Amino acid sequence: MSVDNAVTQPTTSIAAGCATCPMYNGAQLTRLGINMTDWDFVVALAGNPNTGKSTVFNALTGLRQHTGNWPGKTVVRAEGGFLYGDKRYKLVDLPGTYSLLSTSVDEEVARDFILFGQPTVTVVIVDATRLERNLNLALQVLEITDRVVIGLNLMDEAKRHGLQVDDRRLARDLGAPVVPMAARQGEGVQALLKAIHEVATGACAPRPRRINHRDPQLESAVAQLVRQIEFAFPGLPNARWVALRLLDGDESIERAVRDGTLGQLTQTVAPQPAPTIHLELEAVN
Amino acid sequence: MTITTLDQLPPGPQARVTAVQLTGAERRRMMDLGILPGAAIAVALENPLGDPTAYRVRGAVIALRREQAQHIQVEIERA
Ligand SMILES: Nc1nc2c(ncn2[C@@H]2O[C@H](COP(=O)(O)OP(=O)(O)OP(=O)(O)O)[C@@H](O)[C@H]2O)c(=O)[nH]1
Numbered sequence: 001m002s003v004d005n006a007v008t009q010p011t012t013s014i015a016a017g018c019a020t021c022p023m024y025n026g027a028q029l030t031r032l033g034i035n036m037t038d039w040d041f042v043v044a045l046a047g048n049p050n051t052g053k054s055t056v057f058n059a060l061t062g063l064r065q066h067t068g069n070w071p072g073k074t075v076v077r078a079e080g081g082f083l084y085g086d087k088r089y090k091l092v093d094l095p096g097t098y099s100l101l102s103t104s105v106d107e108e109v110a111r112d113f114i115l116f117g118q119p120t121v122t123v124v125i126v127d128a129t130r131l132e133r134n135l136n137l138a139l140q141v142l143e144i145t146d147r148v149v150i151g152l153n154l155m156d157e158a159k160r161h162g163l164q165v166d167d168r169r170l171a172r173d174l175g176a177p178v179v180p181m182a183a184r185q186g187e188g189v190q191a192l193l194k195a196i197h198e199v200a201t202g203a204c205a206p207r208p209r210r211i212n213h214r215d216p217q218l219e220s221a222v223a224q225l226v227r228q229i230e231f232a233f234p235g236l237p238n239a240r241w242v243a244l245r246l247l248d249g250d251e252s253i254e255r256a257v258r259d260g261t262l263g264q265l266t267q268t269v270a271p272q273p274a275p276t277i278h279l280e281l282e283a284v285n
Numbered sequence: 286m287t288i289t290t291l292d293q294l295p296p297g298p299q300a301r302v303t304a305v306q307l308t309g310a311e312r313r314r315m316m317d318l319g320i321l322p323g324a325a326i327a328v329a330l331e332n333p334l335g336d337p338t339a340y341r342v343r344g345a346v347i348a349l350r351r352e353q354a355q356h357i358q359v360e361i362e363r364a
């Protein structure tokens with residue numbers, strides 16, 4: 001994906017990433033601040049550091065999360081609420097992260113919530129001026145869930161630098177709705193809400209483009225591990241992802257499996273006693 | 286063209302990554318930070334203490350310890 005030779009589209013269309021999106025008039029946003037006892041949907045705000053996640057969070061909830069022009073401001077997750085189209089949403093602002101696969105300590109908060117917090121929708125806020133860098137995380141998120149909306153933020157900066165980003169083409173290539181935004185100016189916020197609502201309610205069902213790495217040996221190793229993981233951690237989402245990380249030798253995930261803390265990452269599952277998962281990975285080679 | 290390792294790159298010139306001599310999780314981390322063969326990289330901020338150094342790569346500033354930077358081979362492109 002090259003930013004330079006893409007063609008700009010003056011519209012804010014999100015339909016391209018989602019064939020089933022009905023177009024209907026935007027509903028009204030009511031910011032609920034921290035008042036969100038019952039909610040219908042949970043929305044995670046993910047993205048690289050310094051892409052405008054907290055700016056979007058503040059626009060939707062009316063809260064005042066710390067924002068500023070340097071990376072690493074948000075270090076713990078913050079929660080707020082809003083009402084849109086008769087649905088109550090809990091919005092979770094996350095620390096910036098470059099990856100779900102290799103994480104610094106700060107990034108683990110975000111990784112854990114994206115993978116195990118069971119958000120209904122994951123919004124990935126990407127920096128339109130640094131797409132090449134930002135798409136790494138977006139593609140990793142699209143590998144684990146269909147319910148994704150891409151917020152293509154900092155479009156004003158992109159324009160200022162003479163960059164033209166073809167958001168419709170991007171939506172088609174990723175297989176997910178893409179919403180061009182300039183969040184600091186409030187631009188694209190309505191379109192983002194609409195896209196979130198459509199994906200949360202199922203009115204829009206993205207079909208992300210995924211890398212096909214079907215290898216029979218790998219698949220059988222993954223299936224074996226998935227069974228054991230699901231037995232040890234009932235209700236744990238993304239067991240397949242966990243299995244792939246174990247096969248890849250990810251030490252932090254291996255530790256979380258061994259000491260049982262993996263089970264504590266899901267809010268729906270009570271802490272489990274340390275499970276016995278057999279990590280005889282040599283056997284599957 | 287001068288080939289060196291990233292920890293030896295002086296402030297000023299832009300370089301291009303030619304090899305990442307790391308394996309496993311450390312290699313994965315470099316790739317997730319956008320540091321892989323072909324990436325343009327330059328010193329963004331020198332640390333008076335010498336370690337870590339901040340590098341500009343693919344539009345972000347990434348701090349690397351000397352111990353990491355010495356495994357990244359670069360080609361100095363222009364001063
Ligand atoms: N020009 C422009 N600036 C923006 C836009 N959105 C956010 N910003 C600015 O970008 C900077 C970073 O925004 P934040 O909302 O703090 O970013 P973040 O993603 O929460 O950052 P971390 O929590 O550190 O990862 C702030 O100075 C914002 O005012 C935008 O659309 N256009």
Ligand SMILES: [Mg+2]
Binds near residue numbers: 054073074094
């Ligand atoms: Mg933030």
